[in-house]
Amino acid sequence: MNNLTVTLLGVTFENPLMPASGPIVGTLDNLRFFNDSKTGAVVTKTISVEGAQVAKPCIVASKHTVYNTELWSEKPLTEWTDHILPAFMALKKKPLLVSLGYTAADADILVPRLDEFADFFEVSTHYGKDELGPLVSSIVRHTDKPLFIKLSPHVTDYLGFIEEAVKFGAKGVVAVNSVGPGTVVDLKRRAVTLGLEGGKSWISGPAIKPIALNRVMNIRKNFPSLPIIATGGVASAEDVLEFILAGADLVQMLSAALINGRGVYDRIVDDLPRAMARYDIESIESLRLTPLNPLPQGPGGHPLVNHETCTQCLICVKVCPEEAMSLQSVITCDTTRCMQCGLCQSRCPVDAIEGVL
Numbered sequence: 001m002n003n004l005t006v007t008l009l010g011v012t013f014e015n016p017l018m019p020a021s022g023p024i025v026g027t028l029d030n031l032r033f034f035n036d037s038k039t040g041a042v043v044t045k046t047i048s049v050e051g052a053q054v055a056k057p058c059i060v061a062s063k064h065t066v067y068n069t070e071l072w073s074e075k076p077l078t079e080w081t082d083h084i085l086p087a088f089m090a091l092k093k094k095p096l097l098v099s100l101g102y103t104a105a106d107a108d109i110l111v112p113r114l115d116e117f118a119d120f121f122e123v124s125t126h127y128g129k130d131e132l133g134p135l136v137s138s139i140v141r142h143t144d145k146p147l148f149i150k151l152s153p154h155v156t157d158y159l160g161f162i163e164e165a166v167k168f169g170a171k172g173v174v175a176v177n178s179v180g181p182g183t184v185v186d187l188k189r190r191a192v193t194l195g196l197e198g199g200k201s202w203i204s205g206p207a208i209k210p211i212a213l214n215r216v217m218n219i220r221k222n223f224p225s226l227p228i229i230a231t232g233g234v235a236s237a238e239d240v241l242e243f244i245l246a247g248a249d250l251v252q253m254l255s256a257a258l259i260n261g262r263g264v265y266d267r268i269v270d271d272l273p274r275a276m277a278r279y280d281i282e283s284i285e286s287l288r289l290t291p292l293n294p295l296p297q298g299p300g301g302h303p304l305v306n307h308e309t310c311t312q313c314l315i316c317v318k319v320c321p322e323e324a325m326s327l328q329s330v331i332t333c334d335t336t337r338c339m340q341c342g343l344c345q346s347r348c349p350v351d352a353i354e355g356v357l
């Protein structure tokens with residue numbers, strides 16, 4: 001049996017997957033659901049002093065992308081501290097990450113009231129680097145629980161941003177928040193489907209996974225021992241493993257559940273041992289310590305087609321930018337045209353092409 005457990009900053013997680021902060025962790029019923037699910041931890045919706053006023057509609061999704069204009073929790077702090085969190089604590093079976101926002105003054109009110117419930121704190125950092133020191137200082141002044149700063153993908157100097165947060169007492173980073181702004185259009189009504197300030201919305205889900213992976217990989221390279229929680233585009237057990245290989249200790253997911261329903265959490269946890277066996281991974285912690293090679297390791301040659309497994313579906317023929325692939329009696333590559341790009345191999349649905357990647 002592969003070992004899924006992760007121990008981070010003295011806390012043990014049965015497996016690395018947990019929800020990311022958002023609408024599916026904003027009520028007591030939501031927290032109960034995750035408490036009883038197979039996830040390794042529970043996270044809260046971002047809590048602030050006052051409840052947010054959110055313009056509706058605020059969430060739409062397509063197959064690979066979620067667009068949202070949500071803010072923090074619509075419930076005020078008192079509802080969390082007097083009702084939701086005490087009731088959750090009576091049942092709590094796994095670590096709880098409490099998400100809060102946004103300013104140093106908010107933190108002075110929030111952290112003393114939330115401290116008894118949290119195993120970790122996570123803070124959304126929407127303000128610039130100048131606000132970061134005071135914000136982190138006010139949180140760590142009121143708690144011994146480890147603080148993770150949640151990184152917006154729009155921070156360009158994110159390594160400097162993290163260095164600053166660590167200097168003031170942050171213990172880890174959550175990377176990343178939603179990307180954007182983007183726009184989602186309703187062609188029928190000739191209008192945006194949802195949007196703030198003339199059509200802006202925030203983008204998440206599988207479409208943003210490469211951005212999140214890049215951040216996680218570079219943060220790990222520059223901060224070899226900093227705890228990292230990856231977020232952004234996770235939708236399968238393989239995605240979880242890719243983020244761990246890129247350097248994440250734990251992994252959060254939200255949009256895949258907004259696109260396909262929350263059963264995806266237990267499905268992924270069930271799939272993890274099978275996916276680990278397929279890729280010869282002994283444990284999550286051993287994968288986390290395996291260096292991700294930054295250089296491609298494939299042969300870099302022309303595509304070699306396995307005619308036994310090729311179904312002649314012609315995808316490689318259709319997608320080849322140089323029109324080098326064609327169907328003769330079998331699929332054939334014209335090596336005088338082929339630019340050795342790898343696209344055909346990556347798009348072959350039956351893995352019948354090798355030799356490039």
Ligand SMILES: Cc1cc2nc3c(=O)[nH]c(=O)nc-3n(C[C@H](O)[C@H](O)[C@H](O)COP(=O)(O)O)c2cc1C
Nearest residue numbers: 020021022046068070177204205232233253254255
């Ligand atoms: C509808 C919605 C609401 C969200 N609300 C919050 C929030 O309250 N606090 C926060 O830190 N992130 C929030 N996020 C960002 C997610 O936690 C996560 O970082 C992002 O969606 C990327 O992960 P995913 O692709 O798995 O969804 C929200 C995302 C969505 C889609």
